Amino acid sequence: MSKQKKKTIVIGGGAAGLELVTRLGRDKHDEVVLVEPSSHHFWKPRLHEIAAGTFDEELDAVSYLKHALCNKYRYLQGRMTGVDRAAKTLEVKTAEGRLVTEHYDRLVIAVGAVSNDFKTPGVASHCMFLDSAEQAHNVWQRINPLLRAQGEHRISIVGAGATGVELVAELAKVSQKLSRYNTGSELQITLIEAADRVLPMSPECMSEKVQSMLEKQGIRVLTNTRIQQAKSGALITAKGEVIESDVQVWAAGIKCADWLTQLDGLETNRIHQLKVLPTLQSTLDENIFVIGDSAECPQPDGGFVPPRAQAANQAATHLAKQFKRQRKGKDLQPFVFNDGGMLVALGHDYAVGAVMNDRVVLRGRQVRKLYDTIFRLHQQVLFGWGRVTRLMVLKRIKCLMNPYYNGRA
Ligand SMILES: Cc1cc2nc3c(=O)[nH]c(=O)nc-3n(C[C@H](O)[C@H](O)[C@H](O)COP(=O)(O)OP(=O)(O)OC[C@H]3O[C@@H](n4cnc5c(N)ncnc54)[C@H](O)[C@@H]3O)c2cc1C
Structure with missing residues (x-):
């Protein structure tokens, strides 16, 4: 039986x-x-x-x-x-x-x-979040019109962990690529972090490199800055400074x-x-x-x-x-996490990473390819290598034909 x-x-x-x-x-x-x-x-x-x-x-x-x-x-x-x-x-x-x-x-x-707003007043109603695809789409719905409208637009991201850093770098890249189309739109991006450095959970030398790369891209990085309240169109710091913004995204902490x-x-x-x-x-x-x-x-x-x-x-x-x-009637074994290092993407063609127990910091285009590998390995589990290879080839072809951002409303 x-x-x-x-x-x-x-x-x-x-x-x-x-x-x-x-x-x-x-x-x-x-x-x-x-x-x-x-x-x-x-x-x-x-x-x-x-x-x-x-x-x-x-x-x-x-x-x-x-x-x-x-x-x-x-x-x-x-x-x-x-x-x-x-x-x-x-x-x-x-x-x-x-x-x-x-x-x-x-x-x-x-x-x-999901993101942790640490019960900061006003954050739930006046900030956007990046915890699901739906929320990410909502952020894009707000940013897309700004990229097409003449003038300066202010975007503030709270939290300089991997999520915040990757988002500001991607937005800066999109804005820079779009300047070729003479839309007359300019993004002023501010990244706000309560700790004394970006990527506070990563090795210090990685934080330094990432911050200097972000600043080279024109991003204003505010460390040691705690947001005390969010209002419609502004973030208020613990020191009382008002950071006015057209779009504000909360990407700090998790719960x-x-x-x-x-x-x-x-x-x-x-x-x-x-x-x-x-x-x-x-x-x-x-x-x-x-x-x-x-x-x-x-x-x-x-x-x-x-x-x-x-x-x-x-x-x-x-x-x-x-x-x-x-x-088979055998005992369960404990799960031990094997840390392969931390990689952070700075746009589609650059990444910074700390590997070998944080002893070595790598950066550049090849590191970005390594970053992609983590996603491709996930896809490989879901579909097998045959389909992943076809997806990668298709992506290459589409990248050659399409602009950097999809421009869809
Ligand atoms: C923007 C962003 C960038 C990130 N970048 C990195 C990075 O560079 N490197 C890195 O290592 N990590 C990164 N992370 C963290 C990483 O994504 C998470 O650690 C990882 O996804 C956790 O996997 P998970 O399966 O636990 O949860 P998730 O991948 O979040 O999946 C949870 C699933 O549960 C579903 N769900 C929720 N509630 C219910 C319910 N009540 N009933 C049924 N289903 C439910 C959700 O719809 C979702 O599909 C990033 C996270 C974000 C948001």
């Missing part, structure tokens, strides 16, 4: 969740379900390209419906809203607004994180969604990440796993896995292997 298949439900089809369902679906040993509210997957580290109008959706967005069909998992378009751990059921609000209950044998939560703190008693930390054991199992329930930005996963050195795309991908690969071990 054939063994009954276990049902694994993965919540969130981002960097971690989509790779996991791809691997599990292809394995065909379990019944696999992906719960995800969006219709298409976008690689989050490229959201700044959507916001700057340089992302190619035709080539680089993934339809969940089609991907699920090709990789033997079920895609349920909706949002997880709660869990009953004793009954092993979860509640999902579907895209049509229905509430459905799904039974699981294993639950994997991979819902990522997880509030509903994670109400998951049938599961433990969370200060920024609402779910606490897990080194095996990625939640501290209070061995059938609930958490991977990616929404997990606080301890490491042998006493620290935690950082909220990075690379870590999300590694955790997905690790968990797929562990589920195979579980099937």
Whole structure:
């Protein structure tokens, strides 16, 4: 008699969740379900390209419906809203607004994180965010008309982590390329950071190089500057300085969604990440796993896995292997993040990176290619090398024919 298949439900089809369902679906040993509210997957580290109008959706967005069909998992378009751990059921609000209950044998939560406004007054209503493709599109809808209108336009980005730095560099590049078309538009871009340097989580020499590159591109970089309030058209610093802006984007810090703190008693930390054991199992329930930005996963050195795309991908690969071990009755192994270094893109043709445990800082066009490799490796897991190669060739051809930004409204 054939063994009954276990049902694994993965919540969130981002960097971690989509790779996991791809691997599990292809394995065909379990019944696999992906719960995800969006219709298409976008690689989050490229959201700044959507916001700057340089992302190619035709080539680089993934339809969940089609991907699920090709990789033997079920895609349920909706949002997880709660869990009953004793009954092993979860509640999902579907895209049509229905509430459905799904039974699981294993639950994997991979819902990522969002920007943290640290409850700063006015930020939620007067700043834009870059946490989803939809929000990135909204930023582009605001910036695109400015790029076509004569005069000076002020754009302020709060937070000089990877997101903020990549966004200002991409916008500066677009603005510079567009000046060739004599639109008469000029962007004045300000990057604001509370810490004493840009990329505060990276080695200092990398911060210095990145800041000097940004300043060479005409970007005003304000460090040691804490925003105390956001108003319509202005940011107010702790020292009372008023930074007037036509568009203001908040890209500082991260936290997880509030509903994670109400998951049938599961433990969370200060920024609402779910606490897990080194095996990625939640501290209070061995059938609930958490991977990616929404997990606080301890490491042998006493620290935690950082909220990075690379870590999300590694955790997905690790968990797929562990589920195979579980099937064979073996113990789960701990997840240890292997840090391959930090790379930050400064436009489409330049990147800066710290590798070899932050001992070496690299920069240039070749480093930008290395940066792209991380995205291509993600695509390779989703589609295999054949399709990735075709996508890369198509992209080359399209780049030769199209301007740097897509110019679509
Ligand atoms: C603009 C930007 C630039 C970045 N650049 C870099 C970089 O250069 N290098 C780097 O390492 N990292 C970078 N990051 C961070 C990186 O993107 C994240 O660490 C990574 O995406 C985390 O993967 P994840 O799977 O945990 O979450 P995500 O990729 O965020 O995926 C979470 C998924 O969960 C879904 N979801 C949310 N709520 C629910 C719910 N209730 N029910 C079901 N599904 C839900 C979301 O729709 C989403 O698809 C960047 C992030 C941003 C925003």
